Amino acid sequence: MRKPDSKIVLLGDMNVGKTSLLQRYMERRFPDTVSTVGGAFYLKQWRSYNISIWDTAGREQFHGLGSMYCRGAAAIILTYDVNHPQSLVELEDRFLGLTDTASKDCLFAIVGNKVDLTEEGALAGQEKEERSPDMDAGDCGSPRVPKQVQLEDAVALYKKILKYKMLDEQDVPAAEQMCFETSAKTGYNVDLLFETLFDLVVPMILQQRAEKPSHTVDISSHKPPKRTRSGCCA
Ligand SMILES: Nc1nc2c(ncn2[C@@H]2O[C@H](COP(=O)(O)OP(=O)(O)OP(=O)(O)O)[C@@H](O)[C@H]2O)c(=O)[nH]1
Numbered sequence: 441m442r443k444p445d446s447k448i449v450l451l452g453d454m455n456v457g458k459t460s461l462l463q464r465y466m467e468r469r470f471p472d473t474v475s476t477v478g479g480a481f482y483l484k485q486w487r488s489y490n491i492s493i494w495d496t497a498g499r500e501q502f503h504g505l506g507s508m509y510c511r512g513a514a515a516i517i518l519t520y521d522v523n524h525p526q527s528l529v530e531l532e533d534r535f536l537g538l539t540d541t542a543s544k545d546c547l548f549a550i551v552g553n554k555v556d557l558t559e560e561g562a563l564a565g566q567e568k569e570e571r572s573p574d575m576d577a578g579d580c581g582s583p584r585v586p587k588q589v590q591l592e593d594a595v596a597l598y599k600k601i602l603k604y605k606m607l608d609e610q611d612v613p614a615a616e617q618m619c620f621e622t623s624a625k626t627g628y629n630v631d632l633l634f635e636t637l638f639d640l641v642v643p644m645i646l647q648q649r650a651e652k653p654s655h656t657v658d659i660s661s662h663k664p665p666k667r668t669r670s671g672c673c674a
Pocket residue numbers: 452453454455456457458459460461471472473474475476477496497498499553554555556557578579622623624625626
């Protein structure tokens with residue numbers, strides 16, 4: 441298997457829907473999930489590049505592994521649940537520090553998932569989804585509730601992250617481009633999330649290749665050194 445050209449990591453509290461988002465994108469379905477143990481990855485071919493996408497465990501007991509998974513990452517998806525404000529707080533308190541091992545020009549996306557469970561989710565682009573009997577209610581048929589975390593809160597976190605990383609707003613993608621609201625259940629904004637990131641990491645791959653000299657030596661253009669009389673190479 442060819443080494444991946446780039447790496448994207450999903451981080452966030454348990455139960456926010458990291459595994460579901462990844463499965464929705466990669467397998468085009470919304471299966472039952474079990475809480476992730478450790479981590480797992482998918483390989484996605486995007487144009488001619490291989491991008492690994494890592495799913496991590498949100499459970500506290502696996503917290504120590506987070507910075508290992510983030511090592512060298514080109515992009516990190518910080519995921520929260522739009523119905524649980526604490527899951528956004530946790531991104532700053534518990535997960536941001538894990539990203540110190542990522543690449544120095546790492547991109548950040550902030551993703552509020554489970555928008556289908558909110559009243560606003562009823563309006564948010566659900567015309568594209570396949571209709572099913574549970575579409576007019578939240579999970580388990582419960583009525584939709586007002587969204588607990590607003591997109592502006594995610595934008596504020598994005599700006600805090602830039603400060604934490606000492607990045608200039610002008611040098612990175614705008615908050616509006618990098619803060620998403622998604623539903624792994626309906627598929628809302630899921631392709632947009634992943635494919636926005638793929639398109640942003642491709643120039644990073646090209647830049648890395650330009651900076652790093654290739655380890656491959658072209659032996660056809662290699663001339664043997666001339667020998668001097670003493671037998672030393674000139
Ligand atoms: N309604 C709704 N439920 C969702 C959505 N995404 C995930 N879920 C449900 O939320 C629960 C947790 O989803 P997971 O994808 O396993 O969450 P996780 O973030 O991977 O959790 P850990 O692996 O424990 O860190 C499951 O019951 C999912 O079916 C969504 O967009 N909408």
